[in-house]
Amino acid sequence: MNKKASTVLFAxxxxxxxxxxxxxxxxxxxxxxxxxxxDAQLKLPENYREWVYLTTGFDMSYSPNASPDxxxxxxxxxxxxxxxxxxxxxxxxxxxxxxxxxxxxxxxxSINQKGNYQGTETMGIEVHVKDEARFxxxxxFFIFDNVKTAKMVPADMACYSCHAEHAAVDTxxxxxxxxxxxxAQSKGTLSAGYVKESGQK
Numbered sequence: 407m408n409k410k411a412s413t414v415l416f417a418x419x420x421x422x423x424x425x426x427x428x429x430x431x432x433x434x435x436x437x438x439x440x441x442x443x444x445d446a447q448l449k450l451p452e453n454y455r456e457w458v459y460l461t462t463g464f465d466m467s468y469s470p471n472a473s474p475d476x477x478x479x480x481x482x483x484x485x486x487x488x489x490x491x492x493x494x495x496x497x498x499x500x501x502x503x504x505x506x507x508x509x510x511x512x513x514x515x516s517i518n519q520k521g522n523y524q525g526t527e528t529m530g531i532e533v534h535v536k537d538e539a540r541f542x543x544x545x546x547f548f549i550f551d552n553v554k555t556a557k558m559v560p561a562d563m564a565c566y567s568c569h570a571e572h573a574a575v576d577t578x579x580x581x582x583x584x585x586x587x588x589x590a591q592s593k594g595t596l597s598a599g600y601v602k603e604s605g606q607k
Contacts, residue, residue, distance in 0.1 A: 438503065439485065439503070446557070448533060448535065450531065450533070452554075454483045454503075455483065457485050459481070459483055461583050462481050462482070463482075464480075464522070465511075477511030479524045482506050483504070485501075488536075496589055496594070497575055497593075498575070499536075500536055501536065504533070508528065509526075511523070511524065532547060533547070533548045545578075546559070547565055574600040574604075575595050575596060
């Protein structure tokens, strides 16, 4: 072995432990799937605002008779792994978590004279989880009301049938997620019910 090759080999030997150590210090890539307590309650993913933002609704209601006495914003976030999976396939992978965060709308404050902005107080948080091994219908809803854990919403509640009948993709309201609906359309993953309801071909 010539002197130059020997020097390169020596440098590689020195660098290898440093690369391994640096990788170990970084730790494993974080995974943001659902976590449960021993009594099957879902733990609130407290870092959900670091996830992928999907959309914001304003005063949305699925009931024609709804007459709220205040304005509300609904922000939707999804865990990064699920978002990446949707971009690739047009549907949601197992362990998807969609978080809906409700905030009161404010009208008067600082220099604002018209329109609404979101208040600092969270009015409610709902989580829609896909966990195929745990739930008979693959998906489950959880409602957090100023708590860190929540029990599953019973499967006979109307939210399940509503999502099954009207959701654009895999029982989720992708029709309200403007950056994801075109992906589902291009991948051909829109539900038959939504296609019929929306008049699409």
